[in-house]
Amino acid sequence: MANISPFAPTRLPALPVIDGVRMAACAAGIRYPGRTDLLLALFEPTTTVAGVLTRSKTASAPVEWCRAHLKHGMARALVVNSGNANAFTGMAGREAVKATAHAAANVADCLESDVYIASTGVIGEPLDPGKFVGLLAGLAENAQADAYEMAARAIMTTDTFPKLATRSCEIDGVSVTLNGIAKGAGMIAPDMATMLAFLFTDAAIEPGALHDVMAPLVEDSFNAITIDSDTSTSDTCLIFATGTATKRGAPRIARGDDERLAGFREALGELMTDLAHQIVKDGEGLTKFVKLTVTGAETKAAARTIALSIANSPLVKTALAGEDPNWGRIVMAVGKAGEAADRDKLAIRFGDILVAENGGVASGYREEQGAAYMKRAELEIAVDVGVGEAAATVWTCDLTKEYIAINADYRS
Amino acid sequence: MANISPFAPTRLPALPVIDGVRMAACAAGIRYPGRTDLLLALFEPTTTVAGVLTRSKTASAPVEWCRAHLKHGMARALVVNSGNANAFTGMAGREAVKATAHAAANVADCLESDVYIASTGVIGEPLDPGKFVGLLAGLAENAQADAYEMAARAIMTTDTFPKLATRSCEIDGVSVTLNGIAKGAGMIAPDMATMLAFLFTDAAIEPGALHDVMAPLVEDSFNAITIDSDTSTSDTCLIFATGTATKRGAPRIARGDDERLAGFREALGELMTDLAHQIVKDGEGLTKFVKLTVTGAETKAAARTIALSIANSPLVKTALAGEDPNWGRIVMAVGKAGEAADRDKLAIRFGDILVAENGGVASGYREEQGAAYMKRAELEIAVDVGVGEAAATVWTCDLTKEYIAINADYRS
Numbered sequence: 001m002a003n004i005s006p007f008a009p010t011r012l013p014a015l016p017v018i019d020g021v022r023m024a025a026c027a028a029g030i031r032y033p034g035r036t037d038l039l040l041a042l043f044e045p046t047t048t049v050a051g052v053l054t055r056s057k058t059a060s061a062p063v064e065w066c067r068a069h070l071k072h073g074m075a076r077a078l079v080v081n082s083g084n085a086n087a088f089t090g091m092a093g094r095e096a097v098k099a100t101a102h103a104a105a106n107v108a109d110c111l112e113s114d115v116y117i118a119s120t121g122v123i124g125e126p127l128d129p130g131k132f133v134g135l136l137a138g139l140a141e142n143a144q145a146d147a148y149e150m151a152a153r154a155i156m157t158t159d160t161f162p163k164l165a166t167r168s169c170e171i172d173g174v175s176v177t178l179n180g181i182a183k184g185a186g187m188i189a190p191d192m193a194t195m196l197a198f199l200f201t202d203a204a205i206e207p208g209a210l211h212d213v214m215a216p217l218v219e220d221s222f223n224a225i226t227i228d229s230d231t232s233t234s235d236t237c238l239i240f241a242t243g244t245a246t247k248r249g250a251p252r253i254a255r256g257d258d259e260r261l262a263g264f265r266e267a268l269g270e271l272m273t274d275l276a277h278q279i280v281k282d283g284e285g286l287t288k289f290v291k292l293t294v295t296g297a298e299t300k301a302a303a304r305t306i307a308l309s310i311a312n313s314p315l316v317k318t319a320l321a322g323e324d325p326n327w328g329r330i331v332m333a334v335g336k337a338g339e340a341a342d343r344d345k346l347a348i349r350f351g352d353i354l355v356a357e358n359g360g361v362a363s364g365y366r367e368e369q370g371a372a373y374m375k376r377a378e379l380e381i382a383v384d385v386g387v388g389e390a391a392a393t394v395w396t397c398d399l400t401k402e403y404i405a406i407n408a409d410y411r412s
Numbered sequence: 413m414a415n416i417s418p419f420a421p422t423r424l425p426a427l428p429v430i431d432g433v434r435m436a437a438c439a440a441g442i443r444y445p446g447r448t449d450l451l452l453a454l455f456e457p458t459t460t461v462a463g464v465l466t467r468s469k470t471a472s473a474p475v476e477w478c479r480a481h482l483k484h485g486m487a488r489a490l491v492v493n494s495g496n497a498n499a500f501t502g503m504a505g506r507e508a509v510k511a512t513a514h515a516a517a518n519v520a521d522c523l524e525s526d527v528y529i530a531s532t533g534v535i536g537e538p539l540d541p542g543k544f545v546g547l548l549a550g551l552a553e554n555a556q557a558d559a560y561e562m563a564a565r566a567i568m569t570t571d572t573f574p575k576l577a578t579r580s581c582e583i584d585g586v587s588v589t590l591n592g593i594a595k596g597a598g599m600i601a602p603d604m605a606t607m608l609a610f611l612f613t614d615a616a617i618e619p620g621a622l623h624d625v626m627a628p629l630v631e632d633s634f635n636a637i638t639i640d641s642d643t644s645t646s647d648t649c650l651i652f653a654t655g656t657a658t659k660r661g662a663p664r665i666a667r668g669d670d671e672r673l674a675g676f677r678e679a680l681g682e683l684m685t686d687l688a689h690q691i692v693k694d695g696e697g698l699t700k701f702v703k704l705t706v707t708g709a710e711t712k713a714a715a716r717t718i719a720l721s722i723a724n725s726p727l728v729k730t731a732l733a734g735e736d737p738n739w740g741r742i743v744m745a746v747g748k749a750g751e752a753a754d755r756d757k758l759a760i761r762f763g764d765i766l767v768a769e770n771g772g773v774a775s776g777y778r779e780e781q782g783a784a785y786m787k788r789a790e791l792e793i794a795v796d797v798g799v800g801e802a803a804a805t806v807w808t809c810d811l812t813k814e815y816i817a818i819n820a821d822y823r824s
Contacts, residue, residue, distance in 0.1 A: 054747075055750075056744070056747030056748055057746065057747045057748075057749070057750065057751070057752070057753045057755065058743050058744065058746055058747030058753065058755045058758070059747065059755075085740075087740065087743065087744075088740060088743040088755065088758070088768070088771065088772065089771075089772055090756060090770060090771035090772035091771070091772075092772065093772075122740060123740025123741065123743055123744060124739055124740035124743060124768065124772075124773060125740070125773070126772075126773075314726070314811075314815070314819070315819055318815070318816050318819035318820045319819065319820065321816060321820045322819070322820025324820065327536055328497075328499070328500060328534060328535025328536035328537070329535065331470050331499065331500040331535055331536060332468070332470065332499075332535060334469065334470055335466075335468030335469045335470030335471065336468055336469075337469070338467075338469065339469070340469070341469045341470065343469065343470045343471075343500065344502060346470070346500070356500070356536065358502065359500065359501075359502035359503070360500065360501055360502035360503075360504065360505075360536075360538075361536060361537070361538075399726075399816060400816060400820075401813040401816045401817065403726070403730070403816075404730050404733060404811060404812060404813045404815075404816060405813065407726070407727055407730035407731065407734070408730045408731065408733045408734025408736065408812075
């Protein structure tokens with residue numbers, strides 16, 4: 001096993017119960033014996049669902065299943081396994097998904113189309129649903145409302161800590177709760193970046209509205225992080241809204257632009273960003289957590305492209321690992337991004353330190369300042385490219401020998 | 413110092429003399445004392461020149477100089493320094509280039525605009541031309557026609573072996589020679605990929621024709637390799653044609669589509685590909701040299717994008733380093749490329765071994781076969797994406813802990 005991330009929280013957040021959500025997990029031996037690798041979540045019949053899925057052209061069978069069934073927007077069960085991504089498994093992969101949905105629909109007493117499925121782990125190996133469909137009935141019996149930590153652990157692969165977050169807000173004066181779990185660690189880059197994130201709320205929001213609120217928030221949370229520029233075949237972010245807050249007087253909201261969702265939108269954005277940062281903070285082998293802001297770009301898309309070019313550059317990432325204030329590599333990465341940038345107006349800051357400006361090293365900058373700053377665990381790097389007003393922020397980590405060790409040996 | 417690449421040639425190729433080209437190199441102490449870091453090449457007055465330069469938006473001052481002066485297409489001198497890239501050095505960088513051109517024009521007795529300049533090394537630190545302009549006169553006095561190995565060594569940075577190649581061909585029945593030197597090692601990805609390559613021939617070819625022959629060949633040589641996906645601010649490929657073969661009856665060719673250039677074009681393509689492969693074979697920290705071919709794509713550009721997506725994927729590259737036949741990561745990289753691919757027709761081969769076909773693992777494939785194949789030093793991976801007829805090949809290497817060590821410590 002890899003060492004635990006230096007950014008692992010010393011204490012996991014305590015997630016409150018959400019009325020209408022129950023979960024259980026167990027060790028099904030899908031890949032490794034004795035490791036919790038199967039999660040079942042059950043939802044009240046009023047539960048709506050919305051999701052954002054990977055744009056990979058080789059998306060996994062579970063992703064295809066979710067994409068098809070998100071259209072009607074109701075959910076009764078979620079089945080997640082780790083250890084095998086059921087990706088690039090052909091017809092057998094689709095059959096495995098169907099068998100899983102069939103079994104889960106039986107235990108949840110619902111339609112197969114109300115079952116959502118996600119798988120994470122090795123690509124290209126057949127997933128034998130026989131290993132776990134018989135376990136779903138037992139999980140359903142044991143499902144509890146306070147099992148978030150167990151759930152977060154069950155979806156881990158090379159993650160070194162479970163990722164949990166919670167927020168609350170008011171909708172029309174009624175308090176609602178938002179909980180989330182996520183996994184990440186490798187193959188993390190935009191479109192989608194999570195690998196897996198599951199969000200839960202007791203708010204009552206129609207599926208279309210739920211999607212309209214959640215989907216744009218992905219851009220600045222899960223799609224604004226990158227560990228290694230690789231995009232998974234399985235990236236999935238689903239939000240389940242049980243609607244049980246209506247028992248306490250909360251309204252059922254039909255439109256994403258309903259003004260009563262302002263607080264919910266803000267809380268959801270915070271929840272997603274919190275989970276996204278936790279994913280980066282568990283980047284394989286990382287020693288640095290880096291906030292990278294690009295300003296002065298022509299468009300937000302350009303700012304984002306430049307920011308990702310810097311964040312994904314192996315030479316920038318290895319310099320971060322070496323605590324080397326090698327801002328020249330940042331210039332290189334700006335240059336290769338292909339977006340407009342004025343080399344002779346470029347400015348670079350490490351935290352509050354002005355490193356470069358007007359096409360060269362800043363007059364007051366001394367290498368010792370940069371070297372001292374780079375020793376911090378959490379870094380903020382800002383780059384102004386000097387051609388416009390648009391900005392974007394992404395979060396990333398460094399690239400270390402430990403990343404290589406983890407990924408050169410993952411399957412063997 | 414890093415270990416010498418396992419792919420370093422046991423014997424360097426012997427480059428024949430090219431009439432009209434003389435070179436000398438010395439240690440100017442630009443960055444490290446006692447290391448040969450300054451090259452001067454002098455050309456006969458009949459020498460034409462063509463070049464392809466980085467498309468980086470933060471191109472270095474020497475690249476801007478070359479771009480401006482390639483227009484007239486004549487050359488008398490080439491000055492190359494290693495240790496400092498003179499990139500992102502603002503007005504001081506432009507002044508350094510001018511001072512270098514001025515000094516070289518003096519010793520070569522030519523116009524400043526006939527001097528070509530390239531710099532490689534650290535970005536963002538001022539290059540003091542005072543360190544070396546005074547040495548150019550001595551270099552000119554000592555310049556020799558048989559100094560290619562010394563020249564190739566002078567332009568090295570983290571390269572572990574000098575890169576030299578030679579070919580010959582006939583133009584209209586007259587034998588001509590093509591020599592080339594290059595450097596690479598890091599910050600190597602398309603647009604342009606060389607960092608630096610300098611090609612020399614005694615053929616007599618007008619500048620426009622020389623460009624028309626050389627530029628398209630870059631696509632399948634220097635632009636078809638990738639070590640770490642990073643694009644340098646300084647990438648430069650220049651070809652100098654002395655025209656001295658006219659003394660032996662060779663014609664002076666005015667048009668790139670002249671049929672008499674067929675043999676020259678082929679020889680030049682081979683020379684450039686040879687040097688490009690040497691650059692990959694000296695990729696920082698590499699243990700594997702990989703030929704990656706994508707077939708069945710919609711267009712050549714799509715095939716190339718998919719091939720580069722695979723070749724640049726950290727997860728693919730670390731699997732190669734770990735000798736792990738993890739073809740699932742190849743599927744992932746095909747998916748993230750964003751180009752059309754039919755997941756259910758995808759086929760993957762390791763050498764002659766059919767690993768995957770029709771959306772899943774091949775029926776006859778056993779993991780032991782893939783594992784045994786991966787132990788080879790030189791690998792051939794072929795991917796058919798099942799949607800069209802177009803193909804592309806790129807060459808790359810693996811991503812190892814040694815790459816991290818080299819790049820985390822390069823500047824310190």
